[in-house]
Amino acid sequence: MTDFTTLSENELKELQVKLQDKYDTYKSQGLKLDMSRGKPSPKQLDLSDEMLDVVSSKDVLKAEDGTDVRNYGGLDGLPETKKFFGEILDVNPSEVLVGGNSSLNLMHDTVSRAMFFGVYGSETPWGKLPKVKFLCPSPGYDRHFAICELFNIEMIVVDMKDDGPDMDQVEKLVKEDDSIKGIWCVPKYSNPDGITYSDEVVDRFAQLEAKANDFRIFWDDAYTVHHLTEQPDQLKNILDACKEAGHPDRVFMFSSTSKITYAGSGIGVLASSENNLNFFKKQISMQTIGPDKVNQLRHIRFFKNVENLKAHMKKHAEIIKPKFDMVLSKLESELGDKDIASWHSPNGGYFISLNTLDDCAKEVVNLAKEAGVTLTGAGATFPYGKDPRNRNIRIAPTFPSLEELEKAMNVLCVCVQLASINKLLSK
Amino acid sequence: MTDFTTLSENELKELQVKLQDKYDTYKSQGLKLDMSRGKPSPKQLDLSDEMLDVVSSKDVLKAEDGTDVRNYGGLDGLPETKKFFGEILDVNPSEVLVGGNSSLNLMHDTVSRAMFFGVYGSETPWGKLPKVKFLCPSPGYDRHFAICELFNIEMIVVDMKDDGPDMDQVEKLVKEDDSIKGIWCVPKYSNPDGITYSDEVVDRFAQLEAKANDFRIFWDDAYTVHHLTEQPDQLKNILDACKEAGHPDRVFMFSSTSKITYAGSGIGVLASSENNLNFFKKQISMQTIGPDKVNQLRHIRFFKNVENLKAHMKKHAEIIKPKFDMVLSKLESELGDKDIASWHSPNGGYFISLNTLDDCAKEVVNLAKEAGVTLTGAGATFPYGKDPRNRNIRIAPTFPSLEELEKAMNVLCVCVQLASINKLLSK
Numbered sequence: 052m053t054d055f056t057t058l059s060e061n062e063l064k065e066l067q068v069k070l071q072d073k074y075d076t077y078k079s080q081g082l083k084l085d086m087s088r089g090k091p092s093p094k095q096l097d098l099s100d101e102m103l104d105v106v107s108s109k110d111v112l113k114a115e116d117g118t119d120v121r122n123y124g125g126l127d128g129l130p131e132t133k134k135f136f137g138e139i140l141d142v143n144p145s146e147v148l149v150g151g152n153s154s155l156n157l158m159h160d161t162v163s164r165a166m167f168f169g170v171y172g173s174e175t176p177w178g179k180l181p182k183v184k185f186l187c188p189s190p191g192y193d194r195h196f197a198i199c200e201l202f203n204i205e206m207i208v209v210d211m212k213d214d215g216p217d218m219d220q221v222e223k224l225v226k227e228d229d230s231i232k233g234i235w236c237v238p239k240y241s242n243p244d245g246i247t248y249s250d251e252v253v254d255r256f257a258q259l260e261a262k263a264n265d266f267r268i269f270w271d272d273a274y275t276v277h278h279l280t281e282q283p284d285q286l287k288n289i290l291d292a293c294k295e296a297g298h299p300d301r302v303f304m305f306s307s308t309s310k311i312t313y314a315g316s317g318i319g320v321l322a323s324s325e326n327n328l329n330f331f332k333k334q335i336s337m338q339t340i341g342p343d344k345v346n347q348l349r350h351i352r353f354f355k356n357v358e359n360l361k362a363h364m365k366k367h368a369e370i371i372k373p374k375f376d377m378v379l380s381k382l383e384s385e386l387g388d389k390d391i392a393s394w395h396s397p398n399g400g401y402f403i404s405l406n407t408l409d410d411c412a413k414e415v416v417n418l419a420k421e422a423g424v425t426l427t428g429a430g431a432t433f434p435y436g437k438d439p440r441n442r443n444i445r446i447a448p449t450f451p452s453l454e455e456l457e458k459a460m461n462v463l464c465v466c467v468q469l470a471s472i473n474k475l476l477s478k
Numbered sequence: 479m480t481d482f483t484t485l486s487e488n489e490l491k492e493l494q495v496k497l498q499d500k501y502d503t504y505k506s507q508g509l510k511l512d513m514s515r516g517k518p519s520p521k522q523l524d525l526s527d528e529m530l531d532v533v534s535s536k537d538v539l540k541a542e543d544g545t546d547v548r549n550y551g552g553l554d555g556l557p558e559t560k561k562f563f564g565e566i567l568d569v570n571p572s573e574v575l576v577g578g579n580s581s582l583n584l585m586h587d588t589v590s591r592a593m594f595f596g597v598y599g600s601e602t603p604w605g606k607l608p609k610v611k612f613l614c615p616s617p618g619y620d621r622h623f624a625i626c627e628l629f630n631i632e633m634i635v636v637d638m639k640d641d642g643p644d645m646d647q648v649e650k651l652v653k654e655d656d657s658i659k660g661i662w663c664v665p666k667y668s669n670p671d672g673i674t675y676s677d678e679v680v681d682r683f684a685q686l687e688a689k690a691n692d693f694r695i696f697w698d699d700a701y702t703v704h705h706l707t708e709q710p711d712q713l714k715n716i717l718d719a720c721k722e723a724g725h726p727d728r729v730f731m732f733s734s735t736s737k738i739t740y741a742g743s744g745i746g747v748l749a750s751s752e753n754n755l756n757f758f759k760k761q762i763s764m765q766t767i768g769p770d771k772v773n774q775l776r777h778i779r780f781f782k783n784v785e786n787l788k789a790h791m792k793k794h795a796e797i798i799k800p801k802f803d804m805v806l807s808k809l810e811s812e813l814g815d816k817d818i819a820s821w822h823s824p825n826g827g828y829f830i831s832l833n834t835l836d837d838c839a840k841e842v843v844n845l846a847k848e849a850g851v852t853l854t855g856a857g858a859t860f861p862y863g864k865d866p867r868n869r870n871i872r873i874a875p876t877f878p879s880l881e882e883l884e885k886a887m888n889v890l891c892v893c894v895q896l897a898s899i900n901k902l903l904s905k
Contacts, residue, residue, distance in 0.1 A: 096549060099548075100539070103534050120743075122517055122523060122740070159764060159766070163594070194764070202594070313548040314767075315548060315769075315772065316547075316773065337627075339580040339583040339586070340580060343770065
């Protein structure tokens with residue numbers, strides 16, 4: 052088949068009938084497939100089941116420093132947990148604060164605290180200001196945007212380029228407007244584009260001249276070890292870059308083992324300057340006596356060292372790489388020559404970002420839904436759920452089986468073609 | 479020995495020399511004993527070690543409803559967890575929201591959310607009001623008061639009586655002042671007095687006429703199954719009482735397994751009306767994808783049912799009852815006939831509340847500290863750390879061994895006597 056945009060109206064209508072036929076066949080199969088959320092598959096979760104066995108009633112239930120992991124205490128994590136995550140994130144153990152099972156929770160609470168108390172160095176709690184704004188490189192992660200909506204933080208869309216956010220836009224905005232207090236970033240294998248920020252982008256972030264002296268980068272390094280290839284992307288260390296640029300307190304890094312061990316029972320961490328962490332710890336000490344240390348010990352004893360964790364991540368890649376390949380090969384074979392869609396081919400992470408013709412994404416998602424294939428809602432990858440070009444669709448290939456995924460992609464590709472023809476015919 | 483208050487100045491001075499001698503001997507022993515926090519002892523924690531073995535790689539890692547406990551999801555808890563806590567707290571499973579490892583965290587977040595968003599039925603977020611006040615029956619739990627301080631909530635002391643807070647004061651205050659939005663209660667085996675609220679007190683709470691239509695009772699039922707005797711105290715069901723009184727949304731109940739299984743790796747819960755929980759769930763869904771479900775399964779499979787949990791609590795009592803008895807018998811034998819101190823003898827919970835002569839508590843705590851015995855800071859049981867009569871000392875007997883406890887109590891009793899004599903001589 053050829054480029055849709057070169058077809059005549061009659062040719063398009065002919066094709067429309069054929070595709071509608073195909074669509075109706077799929078629809079009649081009563082499919083129930085889900086590509087909506089970045090969830091690990093059961094096989095991936097199986098990889099960590101032995102973690103349940105390494106801390107048993109027969110084991111010594113003490114941390115390196117003698118702490119009884121069963122009792123209260125350990126506000127910011129066990130020494131070995133801080134060391135382990137420090138190595139993963141290339142920061143000092145003293146720059147790591149260990150949380151509960153959810154890095155999203157740490158992000159939410161960091162914003163919540165900033166609203167009440169400001170951040171280290173703030174003159175005024177953010178919530179006392181007439182207006183607080185965050186920059187949101189988009190497409191981006193819907194749950195980041197949801198936190199802003201919850202706290203009534205105005206979101207400003209910044210375009211994503213192939214090497215990260217459009218830094219010209221970012222630089223101009225933060226220099227001019229002191230109500231801009233933060234920016235959300237997924238710097239490695241970004242959600243959903245799968246892009247890793249270039250060294251230049253990282254340096255420009257570190258060197259930003261911000262009008263707000265308490266401007267912060269929310270650096271969600273969720274996919275830092277989640278490679279799909281043997282030639283993984285490299286991300287420059289933002290904390291070091293910020294220190295060098297004279298902005299040592301600028302960045303909050305977040306990460307977790309949710310997509311390393313168990314999605315619901317992993318460990319979330321916040322890494323930042325000691326000034327930032329000490330500022331938080333005072334507040335956190337009013338909130339909790341400490342996170343679950345038994346689960347920390349479980350993780351540490353399961354992995355023993357970061358080399359083993361990296362080997363573990365290769366097993367994940369073995370399971371999910373074929374799924375990414377399936378999605379990409381379907382996109383290529385079904386949509387590759389038609390000039391109606393474009394997509395990224397990521398080296399890691401959890402998503403493939405598909406752009407349709409303008410104004411088609413909602414229709415595609417609806418058509419797929421009616422045929423039993425659930426996708427992330429169109430618009431979800433933009434603040435307020437509003438994709439200005441209505442074209443971005445986030446594909447999450449990890450949870451379904453390869454077989455299900457093939458079926459789901461067949462449906463999706465027909466839906467994209469149908470919506471595109473409808474669009475072209477309506478012109 | 480006899481009543482100190484009947485002794486002459488010379489007799490007191492003579493006694494002072496003897497006691498100082500005794501104190502100096504203790505001091506020279508280089509003791510390092512801690513009665514400051516309500517922590518379970520290692521032996522108590524041992525009781526739950528088999529909980530680590532009931533969820534292993536060989537087990538089916540699914541909940542009753544088929545949920546894979548390893549993956550994301552389950553915002554408010556697994557069905558069996560809600561059912562289990564529903565039975566413990568005598569509420570419907572639909573009235574239970576399961577959290578992470580800390581009920582303190584749930585309390586903190588409940589206050590934090592109320593400040594930002596109000597509670598169900600609020601006209602205005604509490605944080606937007608010129609002033610928010612909480613009633614604080616005192617002596618009470620220092621960490622409750624710390625949450626109020628963090629959020630700049632003004633605390634009003636309400637006296638504790640033998641059957642709970644002074645309800646005449648409570649009724650008068652909440653009826654007159656609509657800036658009073660909440661009250662902290664530990665209704666069973668209260669911290670520190672060990673008092674259980676009477677049915678009348680519970681009913682008066684449920685029936686309160688509050689000027690603020692969004693007034694809430696923060697009902698920290700931390701010690702609901704933590705009995706020390708075979709004749710446990712009975713606490714009337716506040717949620718039912720509130721429903722009957724036409725205030726179904728008035729109460730937030732909190733509880734946890736922190737002092738049932740592991741202090742650092744238990745399960746915290748919030749129980750309340752479905753209206754309240756639905757209001758919270760919308761906000762919590764922006765904060766986390768859900769709490770640790772593997773740990774929920776671990777608890778459920780370990781206990782199987784509430785009967786087993788009750789049997790388990792008897793094993794705790796076997797360990798800690800002798801410690802409470804030691805403290806009480808030391809108090810009785812050393813201070814019982816001297817008219818310088820009074821204390822409660824609780825049927826459960828974690829504390830013994832000691833009242834010295836007015837203006838002696840700080841000196842006692844300091845003297846003990848210098849002799850190597852750490853107690854909860856004097857004043858900690860009152861808002862802002864200010865005990866107006868400077869007389870209350872919270873004794874936490876569970877963590878030290880019986881041997882350590884005996885030594886610590888010997889020191890404490892000498893300190894109380896010394897401080898009392900100093901006080902009597904200064905008159």
